[in-house]
Structures are given as structure tokens and as C-alpha cells.
Amino acid sequence: MASRFSSRLEWPSPPNALAREAAALRAASIPFINFVDSNPTRVGLGREGEGLLEDLAAPAGLSYSPEPRGIPLAREALSAFISRRGAVLPPENLFLCASTSEAYGWLFKLLCDPGDAVLVPKPGYPLFDFLAGLEGVEGRPYRLEYAHPHGWRLDLDSLEAGLARGGAKAIVLINPNNPTGSYIGGAERSAIVGLAVRYGAALIVDEVFFGFPLEAGSRSSFLGEGSCLTFVLDGLSKLLGLPQMKLGWIAASGPGLELAEAMARLEIVADTYLSAATPVMNALPAYLGKAEAFGARLSSRLARNLASLRDILEYTGSPHRVLRCEGGWTALLEAPRIASEEEICLGLLKEERLFLHPGYYFDMEREAYFAASLILEPGLLEEGARRYREYFEKLLK
Numbered sequence: 001m002a003s004r005f006s007s008r009l010e011w012p013s014p015p016n017a018l019a020r021e022a023a024a025l026r027a028a029s030i031p032f033i034n035f036v037d038s039n040p041t042r043v044g045l046g047r048e049g050e051g052l053l054e055d056l057a058a059p060a061g062l063s064y065s066p067e068p069r070g071i072p073l074a075r076e077a078l079s080a081f082i083s084r085r086g087a088v089l090p091p092e093n094l095f096l097c098a099s100t101s102e103a104y105g106w107l108f109k110l111l112c113d114p115g116d117a118v119l120v121p122k123p124g125y126p127l128f129d130f131l132a133g134l135e136g137v138e139g140r141p142y143r144l145e146y147a148h149p150h151g152w153r154l155d156l157d158s159l160e161a162g163l164a165r166g167g168a169k170a171i172v173l174i175n176p177n178n179p180t181g182s183y184i185g186g187a188e189r190s191a192i193v194g195l196a197v198r199y200g201a202a203l204i205v206d207e208v209f210f211g212f213p214l215e216a217g218s219r220s221s222f223l224g225e226g227s228c229l230t231f232v233l234d235g236l237s238k239l240l241g242l243p244q245m246k247l248g249w250i251a252a253s254g255p256g257l258e259l260a261e262a263m264a265r266l267e268i269v270a271d272t273y274l275s276a277a278t279p280v281m282n283a284l285p286a287y288l289g290k291a292e293a294f295g296a297r298l299s300s301r302l303a304r305n306l307a308s309l310r311d312i313l314e315y316t317g318s319p320h321r322v323l324r325c326e327g328g329w330t331a332l333l334e335a336p337r338i339a340s341e342e343e344i345c346l347g348l349l350k351e352e353r354l355f356l357h358p359g360y361y362f363d364m365e366r367e368a369y370f371a372a373s374l375i376l377e378p379g380l381l382e383e384g385a386r387r388y389r390e391y392f393e394k395l396l397k
């Protein structure tokens with residue numbers, strides 16, 4: 001009998017052994033270190049005295065004036081903020097929504113019919129498969145490839161093969177990608193834009209981690225890219241570590257006529273939902289004024305944590321490697337494959353009370369890799385890294 005429910009996703013999927021073990025520890029109130037905690041509100045980044053709640057209290061927040069792209073005052077402040085970062089995006093090219101996750105949904109609706117495809121990076125964050133699936137769209141992977149110590153590069157042949165199969169409406173670029181931390185390099189960028197133009201695909205470029213470079217060589221933003229239809233995504237979630245405020249945005253650019261039509265259509269999608277909340281839109285000018293200080297504070301924590309991982313794990317003769325991390329909030333650790341990633345994660349949780357995500361969550365091509373969050377409070381990250389090292393030392397003895 002046909003299911004009464006949509007088959008857009010394979011849902012609900014039962015929790016795996018690792019999730020069950022973590023749930024059991026939580027239920028028994030047994031503490032463990034969550035080494036993948038990427039929730040900025042849980043890692044003591046400290047918001048006291050920053051006036052974030054006061055900024056939401058402006059009386060204008062009590063009136064509602066439905067504006068599909070978001071209220072002008074907020075878009076003007078965002079346009080000025082973007083221009084200080086070197087790109088020209090007039091307020092009418094900016095669309096405010098609840099989050100970058102929602103922005104993906106809007107753009108897939110704008111560009112795709114059910115059954116169409118968007119090209120997504122692998123390894124990558126599993127969220128994108130859900131976002132595509134929920135729109136009835138195929139997330140078609142293209143490869144990123146790692147060579148130590150140079151880092152990741154985008155496999156342009158696999159990207160082109162994905163486009164050549166037909167039905168692909170957009171290339172999703174995460175700049176820098178999560179969890180690989182890799183930016184799109186200059187040469188890659190021109191090749192990708194060339195492919196987008198040739199195959200008539202739009203670019204959806206997620207730059208939520210763009211302002212957090214670590215071991216980056218060159219990096220270039222796609223904001224204002226004019227050769228093909230381009231939508232750059234960002235939001236308060238990472239820019240200010242405020243995912244709970246629910247404000248993201250799309251910055252649209254591209255060749256004149258095509259862009260005008262795209263924006264007119266996107267406005268209809270936006271008008272259907274009107275999802276950005278008025279108080280947070282009113283607070284955006286003040287929030288953007290705080291972004292630089294937050295970015296500087298978090299960047300120094302990220303750099304310190306990456307250095308600690310290298311100090312603790314890359315000692316002389318170590319079997320471990322911290323992959324080159326150009327930017328973002330995550331580091332990838334490579335370990336000897338003495339067991340499956342799943343078994344190692346379970347062992348770390350049971351014996352060391354350390355919770356990590358295995359590389360297969362992100363479609364790494366081989367084992368054994370683990371993701372670690374670089375936004376953790378530094379003392380906790382160091383403790384976690386020591387437990388990780390000790391676990392392998394015991395097993396390899």
C-alpha cells in the first residue's frame with residue numbers, strides 16, 4: 001500500500017548506536033564532552049553587556065508592515081555593511097529571511113521543479129541533503145579532494161560531469177565549506193563561474209563562515225558576482241553567533257535582465273512567507289555594528305583551538321593528523337583506522353566520555369576521520385583533545 005506520507009525524505013530514521021549511547025548518558029546524568037558542539041550560545045562566548053536584548057526592544061517592533069524583501073532600514077544597513085567589506089549590493093538586491101537554511105529552500109523553489117538537481121559538495125554538511133530533499137530536489141554530489149599538506153581542492157571534472165548529466169539548476173558552493181574548512185580558490189572560482197555560464201546554472205554560495213579564516217591562502221567572496229546569476233547567503237547565526245535570533249539573508253547579483261527577473265520571482269516566494277521577524281530586522285543596524293568585535297573575539301578562539309589541536313595531537317611520531325583548515329568552525333582529525341569510525345566513536349564516548357562525529361556523517365571518502373568543533377571553550381577543547389589522544393595511545397599499546 002502506498003504510504004500516506006511524502007517520500008521526499010527517508011524519515012524518520014531510527015537513532016544510530018552513537019546517538020543512543022549519548023542519549024543514555026544524558027538520561028543517566030553522566031557528563032561527557034560534546035566535542036562537536038557548534039551551538040555558539042552554549043560555549044560561553046559571553047554576551048553580557050552587549051545590549052543584544054535591548055536592541056530588540058525598539059517600539060517600531062510593535063508595528064507590522066509586510067515587506068517581502070525585509071524592512072528597508074534593515075536592508076540599507078546590510079547594504080552599507082556589505083560595502084565596507086568591498087562589494088556593492090544595493091538594498092533592493094537583499095532579501096531577509098529567517099535563516100540561511102530557509103534561504104536555501106526559497107532558492108530551490110525559485111530555481112527548481114521537483115526532480116531537478118542542485119550540485120552539492122562532498123564531503124559536506126548533511127543539512128543540504130535534507131534541504132534539497134524537502135523541495136523534491138536531488139542533491140547531486142561533486143567531489144572535494146584532499147592532499148596533505150596543501151589542503152582541499154574542488155574536483156572540477158566531477159562538477160562538470162554533474163552538470164553534463166542535465167537537469168541541474170544550481171551549483172551550491174560553501175565558501176568555506178563545512179566540515180572541510182576549504183575556501184574556493186581564485187583559479188577554481190573562474191572555472192566554476194565559466195561552467196555556470198556554460199550550463200546555465202545559478203550559483204548559490206553559502207558564505208556563513210567566510211569571515212573566519214584560519215590557514216587560508218587567498219579567499220574571495222562571491223558577493224556581487226556579475227557573470228552569472230549568483231545568490232550569496234549569510235546570517236546572524238554565524239556572523240554574530242546568534243542562531244536563535246533567526247535572521248538570514250540572500251544577496252542577489254548577476255547579468256541585468258536575468259537578475260531582474262530572478263529578483264521579481266524571488267520576491268513572490270518571500271512575500272508568500274514574510275518570515276523575518278520585525279524586532280530583529282529593526283535591531284539589524286545595531287547588530288551589524290557589533291559583528292566586527294564578535295568576529296575578532298571568536299577568530300582568536302578558533303585560532304587558539306586549532307593550534308591546541310596541533311600541539312596535542314601532532315607530536316613527533318604521532319599517528320594523528322589535523323587536516324589543513326583554511327577557515328570556519330570545524331577541524332577534521334585523521335586517525336589510524338584501528339576499527340570502524342562508528343566503533344571508535346562509541347569507544348571514545350564509553351571510555352573517555354568524549355562525543356565526536358564520524359567522518360562518514362559528512363561523506364568522507366574513506367575512514368577514519370572525526371570532526372571537532374573549534375568554537376569550544378579552550379580549556380574544554382584541550383581536555384577533549386587529551387582524552388582523544390589517550391584513547392588511541394591505550395589502543396595502540
Ligand SMILES: Cc1ncc(COP(=O)(O)O)c(C=O)c1O
Nearest residue numbers: 099100101178208235237243248
Ligand atoms: C555551511 C552552513 N550553512 C548554513 C548553516 C545553517 O545556518 P542557519 O542557522 O542560518 O540556518 C549551517 C549550520 O551549521 C552551516 O554549517
